[in-house]
Amino acid sequence: MASIINVILSGGVGSRLWPLSRKARPKQYIPLFEGQSLFELTVARNQGVVDRTIMVGSIQNVDLAKPYLPEHKSQTIVEASPRNTAAAIAFAAFACNPDDILIVTPSDHLIENQTQYEAVLKQGVEMAQQDYLVTFGIQPNRPETGYGYIEYEDNYVLSFREKPNLETAKEFLKRGNFLWNSGIFCFKASIYLEELFRFEPKVFRASKEVFEASHHGVLSEELSAKIPSKSIDYAVMERSERIKVIPSQFVWSDMGSYDSLYDYLKVKGHAVDSAGNMVIGTDKYVSFVGVQDTILVYTEDALLVVKKQASQDVKHLYEELEHGASPLL
Known part of the structure; x- marks a missing residue:
């Protein structure tokens, strides 16, 4: 039977929150949020929807994550040399059954309105079961220049846009059919891997080699260096015809700056x-x-x-x- 799995990405260093955020203790592990860290909050908010948790994180701070992962229902994949999100998600997909549904979440977001958040995730799971690659867009409430945008109609993605300047962000807000790109995704493990192989076969093959050579969940630094560094947005989401977007109303911030x-x-x-x-x-x-x-x-x-x-x-x-x-x- 297929499982629903939260894949938590925790390889970033939080450069825009320096000097609070350091390589040895990135922003997602700092207890700034009423005594809790962003990583801790991320794990907790998804437990009501998922069966298991897979954390893909850096060897420099994986020990900071372990105390917050659910005992007996989690797995850790340790990157000795992170190669961006396309590869990180591939590692998790290789660790799952083909029909498992992956809910991919960064570890450094702050989300409020748990009931609405869970409802949106469940909607995403339903779409993923129909072999769609699902992304979640946030309804913008200001002309934000620090986020990427998704142009949409109903659940169809018309285009992905890079972080805009202020005038462009104001135009996006005025037009009303643009969403902030949350960086949260939902899809079957097999569908993601199929699309990754289709668009970025070098990333697919190199990631597969690294995963198969891993030892107790720790990936080889030498082999990892051969993986092209590509984001999931560039490698798959901006190129696939299987994309759907769910406009979402829950309160969201990437706490990136x-x-x-x-x-x-x-x-x-x-x-x-x-x-x-x-x-x-x-x-x-x-x-x-x-x-x-x-x-x-x-x-x-x-x-x-x-x-x-x-x-x-x-x-x-x-x-x-x-x-x-x-x-x-």
Whole structure:
């Protein structure tokens, strides 16, 4: 009998939330959300729908995940060298029966309205049982430039759009037939693998070789290096004719940058001064003079000061530190 399996992707480093997020402890494992982490919340919210959980994560932080995975109903696939989401999902699909339904979720999203969320997932499972590749789109409530978009009509995808500039995002909102791309997917293991083989045979074959050579769920770093690094969006979702989208109303944020974290913390009562400035990570007295909508982030070894509107640019700072082999990563 086919099972429903939550595939949790946890290979990212959360570069736009540096310095809170580090390689050794990425953002999804930081207990910022009323004492819980995004990973912990992700596992819990899907348990009412799925039979098992498969976590595909980095060897650097897999031990952080294990305490939150359901005992006797979970499996861990450890990437020594992550090769993007197309391969990560392929590993999980190879570990399943062909008719198993995979609900693929990132580990760093914040979702509210559990009842509506579960209802949408169940709708996705029904579509996946008909051999569709299902993606979930979020109804936008602002012209967001940090998310990709899906142009749609009913449950049909007309196009996928990259992160837009502000004017384009406003136009998307005005037109009313665009959804935020949530990065949550649902499909049969076999259908995903068929489409991956069809569009990216090199990714399919290399991923299969790596999976079959794995030892106790740990993948070979040397073999993994041969896998082309492709996202599921580019490798499959933007190219397949089997795609369906479900417009969704549950409250969603990918918590990918400080503007998202700021909005969440503000709603939860975190202190914000009269000019919209916020301090994260310290109880020390901080005074902002002559600036507004600015976020100060404190850690023991680093300070970040960023305008809320420039939160996406923290990724560029992270890349500079990475290029310089900084120990602060």
